[in-house]
Amino acid sequence: MKKVLSLIMAFLLLAGITVPASAFAYEPSYGGYKHVFIIGIDGAGSFIEKANTPNFDRIFGSGAVTYNARTEVRTNSADNWSSILKGVSFLKHNITNDNIGEQEMTSDIEFPTVFTYVRNAMPETKLASFVNWNAINVGIVETDIGVVKGNYPSDEEVTNLICNYLNEGNDPALMFVQFDSVDHVGHDTSSDSAEFISQIEVVDGYLGRIYDTVAAKGMLEDSLFIVVSDHGHLRQYGGHGGITMDESMTTLAVSGKTVITGGKLDKFTRSRDVAAITLYALGIERPNNMTARIPGNLFLGIKGEIRPVYKDPLDWMLSNLSWIITSKTNSNIGFAIYAEVYKAGAKIINSFKK
Numbered sequence: 001m002k003k004v005l006s007l008i009m010a011f012l013l014l015a016g017i018t019v020p021a022s023a024f025a026y027e028p029s030y031g032g033y034k035h036v037f038i039i040g041i042d043g044a045g046s047f048i049e050k051a052n053t054p055n056f057d058r059i060f061g062s063g064a065v066t067y068n069a070r071t072e073v074r075t076n077s078a079d080n081w082s083s084i085l086k087g088v089s090f091l092k093h094n095i096t097n098d099n100i101g102e103q104e105m106t107s108d109i110e111f112p113t114v115f116t117y118v119r120n121a122m123p124e125t126k127l128a129s130f131v132n133w134n135a136i137n138v139g140i141v142e143t144d145i146g147v148v149k150g151n152y153p154s155d156e157e158v159t160n161l162i163c164n165y166l167n168e169g170n171d172p173a174l175m176f177v178q179f180d181s182v183d184h185v186g187h188d189t190s191s192d193s194a195e196f197i198s199q200i201e202v203v204d205g206y207l208g209r210i211y212d213t214v215a216a217k218g219m220l221e222d223s224l225f226i227v228v229s230d231h232g233h234l235r236q237y238g239g240h241g242g243i244t245m246d247e248s249m250t251t252l253a254v255s256g257k258t259v260i261t262g263g264k265l266d267k268f269t270r271s272r273d274v275a276a277i278t279l280y281a282l283g284i285e286r287p288n289n290m291t292a293r294i295p296g297n298l299f300l301g302i303k304g305e306i307r308p309v310y311k312d313p314l315d316w317m318l319s320n321l322s323w324i325i326t327s328k329t330n331s332n333i334g335f336a337i338y339a340e341v342y343k344a345g346a347k348i349i350n351s352f353k354k
C-alpha cells in the first residue's frame with residue numbers, strides 16, 4: 001500500500017500537480033510497526049496520573065492515554081497479566097495467583113499469549129520477556145516458542161538487563177516488561193501513601209531509560225510503546241484482589257507514529273485490549289477467540305471497534321451491566337454481581353461442553 005501511495009505521489013509530482021501534504025500524511029497502523037514494547041507496572045493502577053512522571057509524560061504526551069481502563073473483575077496479578085497478554089476474560093484462561101506456574105506454560109492451548117501469535121507469524125523474530133515476578137515467565141509466557149526470558153528481583157536490575165539486551169543489537173518484534181516494586185510498596189503502605197507515589201516516580205525513571213535506549217538504537221520510528229498496569233491498590237489499607245474502583249481502574253497508554261496525539265482512549269477500554277493493539281500494530285490477524293478490541297481514539301483514521309459480543313456474550317453483557325450499576329450507584333455492587341454471575345454462567349456453559 002505504501003509503495004502504491006509513493007508511486008501515485010511520484011506520478012503526481014512528475015505531472016506537476018501539487019498535493020496537499022495532509023493528503024498522504026495518514027500512515028496505516030495495521031502492520032505499521034516492527035517492534036512493540038509492553039511495559040507493565042504492577043500495582044500502579046490509575047495512580048500514575050497522580051505521580052510526577054516526566055518520562056511517561058514525554059513518551060505519551062504525543063500518544064493516547066486513559067487512566068480509566070478496566071481490569072478484569074478479579075484484581076489479582078496473575079489473572080490480569082494473563083488477560084493483558086491473552087486478550088480474553090480472566091475466567092476464560094483460568095490462571096490465578098494460586099495456580100500460576102504449577103506447570104510450565106506451552107503454546108498448544110486454546111488461549112495462548114500474543115507471543116505465540118507473533119511467533120507463528122514471524123518464525124525468525126526475536127521475542128523477549130523481562131520480569132521482576134518470575135511466575136509470569138513460567139506460568140503465562142510460553143516456554144516452547146523461543147522467548148528470551150530474564151528475571152531479576154529488582155526493577156533496576158530488570159532495566160539494566162533490558163538495556164544490555166538492546167545494546168547487544170537485539171531488536172525484538174515484541175518485548176514484555178513487568179516492574180514489581182510499586183506493587184510491593186502498595187501492599188506495605190497503601191495507594192494514598194507518599195511512598196507509593198514516589199515509587200511510581202522511580203519506575204518512571206526506568207521507563208525513560210528503556211525508551212532512550214530504544215531511541216539510541218534508531219528503533220523508535222518503528223516502535224509502539226505501551227504502558228499498562230494490572231490493577232491498583234486500596235487506599236488506607238493497601239492490597240488488591242477486590243472490586244473497588246481504586247483496584248479495578250487502570251492506566252493504558254500508547255505511543256507511536258500512527259497514534260492520535262492527545263487521544264483519550266474511549267470509556268470501553270480494558271487492559272486486555274493490549275493484546276489486540278499489539279497484534280494489530282505488528283500486522284498479525286487477531287485470533288477468532290480473542291475478546292480484546294482496538295479502543296476508540298487510539299490510531300489515526302481508525303474507529304474504535306465494537307467488542308465482539310458473540311465471542312463471549314456472558315462477559316460482554318455482564319461487564320456492561322456491572323459498569324452501569326457500579327457507576328450509577330457509586331458502589332461496587334455491579335462488579336460483585338458480575339463476578340458471581342459470570343462464574344455460575346461459565347460453570348453451566350462448561351458443563352454443556354463436556
Ligand SMILES: [Zn+2]
Pocket residue numbers: 042043076077078183230231
Ligand atoms: Zn499485580
